[in-house]
Amino acid sequence: MRKLILSAASAAMLALAGPAAAQSPIVIKFSHVVAPNTPKGLAAEKFKELADKYTEGKVKVEVYPNSQLYKDKEELDALQLGAVQMLAPSISKFGPAGVKEFEVFDLPYILPDIAALRKVTTGPVGTKLFKLLDAKGMTGLAYWDNGFKIMSANKKLVTPEDYKGLKFRIQSSKVLDAQFRSLGAIPQVMAFSEVYQALQTGVVDGQENTPSNMYTQKMHEVQKYTTLTNHGYIGYAVIVNKKFWDGIPAEIRTQLDKAMVEATDFGNSQSQKENDDALAEMKKSGKTELITLTPEQNSAMRKAMAPVYDDVSGRIGKGLIEEFLKESGGGPTK
Numbered sequence: 001m002r003k004l005i006l007s008a009a010s011a012a013m014l015a016l017a018g019p020a021a022a023q024s025p026i027v028i029k030f031s032h033v034v035a036p037n038t039p040k041g042l043a044a045e046k047f048k049e050l051a052d053k054y055t056e057g058k059v060k061v062e063v064y065p066n067s068q069l070y071k072d073k074e075e076l077d078a079l080q081l082g083a084v085q086m087l088a089p090s091i092s093k094f095g096p097a098g099v100k101e102f103e104v105f106d107l108p109y110i111l112p113d114i115a116a117l118r119k120v121t122t123g124p125v126g127t128k129l130f131k132l133l134d135a136k137g138m139t140g141l142a143y144w145d146n147g148f149k150i151m152s153a154n155k156k157l158v159t160p161e162d163y164k165g166l167k168f169r170i171q172s173s174k175v176l177d178a179q180f181r182s183l184g185a186i187p188q189v190m191a192f193s194e195v196y197q198a199l200q201t202g203v204v205d206g207q208e209n210t211p212s213n214m215y216t217q218k219m220h221e222v223q224k225y226t227t228l229t230n231h232g233y234i235g236y237a238v239i240v241n242k243k244f245w246d247g248i249p250a251e252i253r254t255q256l257d258k259a260m261v262e263a264t265d266f267g268n269s270q271s272q273k274e275n276d277d278a279l280a281e282m283k284k285s286g287k288t289e290l291i292t293l294t295p296e297q298n299s300a301m302r303k304a305m306a307p308v309y310d311d312v313s314g315r316i317g318k319g320l321i322e323e324f325l326k327e328s329g330g331g332p333t334k
């Protein structure tokens with residue numbers, strides 16, 4: 001795969017250096033792994049539209065959804081090598097690219113709601129995390145929302161004991177690994193594009209995701225029970241290849257920044273609705289039973305997952321966790 005990515009990268013360089021470079025539009029390949037009709041898919045399309053409008057056609061954004069070009073880990077390699085120029089990976093996927101601090105977002109119950117999330121991403125923690133990308137050849141442009149995660153399996157998941165011994169697909173985050181281990185479950189890292197089939201064939205028993213991701217991948221059709229735990233959050237860091245971005249003429253980059261701000265506002269203002277609609281559709285389908293936890297059942301889940309904070313403090317940094325908690329006002333016992 002690396003070989004393929006490399007040849008795509010050199011083709012992109014050649015295209016930039018060619019004789020027609022001055023007149024041809026700057027092409028931004030934007031690869032992502034979800035469906036077009038999801039919070040990320042819609043925000044990406046909005047950015048494409050606004051980038052074209054504000055740069056008067058000087059920049060063409062090509063959006064490749066559904067892992068069409070690259071799967072989870074590959075897309076980060078592709079960005080760093082310059083085969084694609086823009087991505088919006090889930091914040092839970094930066095560990096393998098060497099920026100493990102982003103995994104702080106994965107701590108169970110660290111974000112009580114979207115207002116808390118916004119406080120963190122627009123505050124010093126959000127800025128500090130983006131700075132860490134520089135050394136890896138990437139620039140962070142924006143934080144995009146998806147929403148809060150729910151759990152699913154073919155078994156009713158009500159108490160922490162229900163998770164014992166079940167295999168759960170996770171994104172490549174050590175915090176998510178610790179989270180499922182705290183419940184006695186067996187976590188398994190897997191690319192997003194492979195989850196539906198893994199659930200269908202029983203390679204894994206369950207998974208966690210947002211309603212919009214579950215619904216657009218038809219996961220609810222192969223999971224008899226879905227529990228509305230809202231124990232964690234999925235959002236995205238929109239990133240670009242730093243060298244590419246810095247090489248764009250300043251006046252064009254200003255227009256792209258403007259397009260990004262507006263696409264971000266657009267996406268973040270409707271992600272909640274996307275998830276509410278997806279949950280309503282899942283319910284209507286009758287294929288999965290939606291389970292709501294009582295306050296007591298909720299506290300039992302929080303209590304079971306609380307040790308994760310200590311388990312991962314060496315990896316994420318105690319200071320960063322404390323700073324995050326101060327801004328978000330969350331935590332397992334809140």
Ligand code: LMR
Nearest residue numbers: 033034090171192209234
């Ligand atoms: C997942 O891999 O479960 C999601 O983060 C995919 C995505 O980009 O929303």
